[in-house]
Amino acid sequence: MECRTKLVVLMHPHEVKHVKANTGRLAALSFEDAEILVGVDFDGHARLRELLSDAAFVPMLLYPGEGSRNLSEGGLSPEDLGGRRLLVILLDATWPLARKMLRLSPSLQALPRLMFTPRERSRWVIKRQPHELCLSTLEAVHELMAALDSAGLDRYERPGQLLAAFEAVQALQVARAADPLSPGYRRNPGRARSVREAFESGRTAEIRPKSRGLFYKDPARKEP
Numbered sequence: 001m002e003c004r005t006k007l008v009v010l011m012h013p014h015e016v017k018h019v020k021a022n023t024g025r026l027a028a029l030s031f032e033d034a035e036i037l038v039g040v041d042f043d044g045h046a047r048l049r050e051l052l053s054d055a056a057f058v059p060m061l062l063y064p065g066e067g068s069r070n071l072s073e074g075g076l077s078p079e080d081l082g083g084r085r086l087l088v089i090l091l092d093a094t095w096p097l098a099r100k101m102l103r104l105s106p107s108l109q110a111l112p113r114l115m116f117t118p119r120e121r122s123r124w125v126i127k128r129q130p131h132e133l134c135l136s137t138l139e140a141v142h143e144l145m146a147a148l149d150s151a152g153l154d155r156y157e158r159p160g161q162l163l164a165a166f167e168a169v170q171a172l173q174v175a176r177a178a179d180p181l182s183p184g185y186r187r188n189p190g191r192a193r194s195v196r197e198a199f200e201s202g203r204t205a206e207i208r209p210k211s212r213g214l215f216y217k218d219p220a221r222k223e224p
Contacts, residue, residue: 001157005086005148007034007141008051010042010108012093012101023138024092026165030141036092041104052107057087061111062144063102068113071147076114078152086153088114088144092137116147138166 009024016022016038028034035047042048052059058081060069069075076086089111091098102108118135135143142162148154 001030001161002032003145003148003156004154005088005145006051006057007031008048008087008089009034009036009092009137010048010089010101011036011038012040012091012097013038014094014097015092022092023136023166023169024090026169027138027141027162030162030165040101042101043105043107049107051087052111054087056084058082058084059087059089059111060114061108062088062090062115062140063113064115065113068115070115070117071144071151071153072117074151076151076153081153086148090137090140095134114144116143118143119146136166138162 007028009028011022011024015024025036028036037045037048039045051057089108091101093101139162142159145154145156146159149156149159
């Protein structure tokens, strides 16, 4: 999709190496002018410095909390941009890792912040969010674009596209977990069945807090 807003996803290396259902990458691939930058300390990242110093952009960090401009409450208007493009930076990591990324990057701390009020709870059914208002990166991008559209700051062409992709990703993983011929995973048939049933009914699966999720990598399998 095309959009006026430039999206930059700052992805923690853990998301690249270990997370099988990384929604930040899927969200970035859905927009023509979106970028993914991988790292932890972004103060020394040349590409991010280039973007932040570009006079064509108004850079803002998508991060909720006190002092953040709430798009859902008219916190940002076209006049605030002065004819420039909005550059939205998103942290793609778990909340603890995202806080670490922010702590190690004073240039990110100095940015004005943007937020929205979620209209719906997370659609994750194979993972449990730490809080009912927490969203995956893909869902956050969807809510962000919908809020920008409502505020007259952008045009969200196909609002169903991201959510359809999100559902397809989860359906694929549920199918992989239930398939005994699918390589690379150790199976827990009862657990896979309960998550599949939860997915089909729209409920959130009950996953043990210490678990990384539905899937367990087989340590005997050698990665290329």
